[in-house]
Amino acid sequence: MARIAGNAIGADGFLPNMGTDEFLSCLSRAALERACANTSVAPRARVKDTRAALVEHFKEERFVYPTALFAPDAAALSQWLTKNSAIDDEDDGTPSDQDELDGDQPIEPAHDFDADEDGFEDADIPEGFREAAE
Numbered sequence: 001m002a003r004i005a006g007n008a009i010g011a012d013g014f015l016p017n018m019g020t021d022e023f024l025s026c027l028s029r030a031a032l033e034r035a036c037a038n039t040s041v042a043p044r045a046r047v048k049d050t051r052a053a054l055v056e057h058f059k060e061e062r063f064v065y066p067t068a069l070f071a072p073d074a075a076a077l078s079q080w081l082t083k084n085s086a087i088d089d090e091d092d093g094t095p096s097d098q099d100e101l102d103g104d105q106p107i108e109p110a111h112d113f114d115a116d117e118d119g120f121e122d123a124d125i126p127e128g129f130r131e132a133a134e
Contacts, residue, residue: 006070018065019058024051027065035063 006012018024024032032050033043041057044050054063072080 002070004070004072007072011070012064015064015068017058017062018068019054019061019063021051021055023065024054027051031065035065 024035027035029047029050032047032054035054036043036050039054039057041050041053044053
């Protein structure tokens with residue numbers, strides 16, 4: 001939900017440049033190579049060299065790691081929406097005269113004990129329940 005709200009207000013524009021040595025040093029070799037994919041930087045033999053080339057490249061541009069973005073991946077969002085869509089089920093098996101959602105009152109009371117009419121003293125209630133009720 002936060003990702004969708006962040007996308008709605010354009011929060012991605014306020015994220016800092018992550019093309020720094022401090023951030024890129026936290027990434028694995030595979031993650032660094034994926035970061036190179038959309039740039040003119042080719043992965044180097046040593047991770048340190050690849051990181052240095054990315055830092056140099058992103059001095060001129062802004063880099064935000066893809067998983068840090070607020071905008072959800074379109075495929076993942078589509079899958080989530082499909083999985084969590086509301087099912088429009090008109091008939092849940094409840095008789096319409098007992099369905100309280102449309103304003104009808106239930107036919108039967110929830111229980112047959114009325115404390116005002118029967119009183120606790122006259123009722124056949126175990127002592128433990130009397131103490132809890134008082």
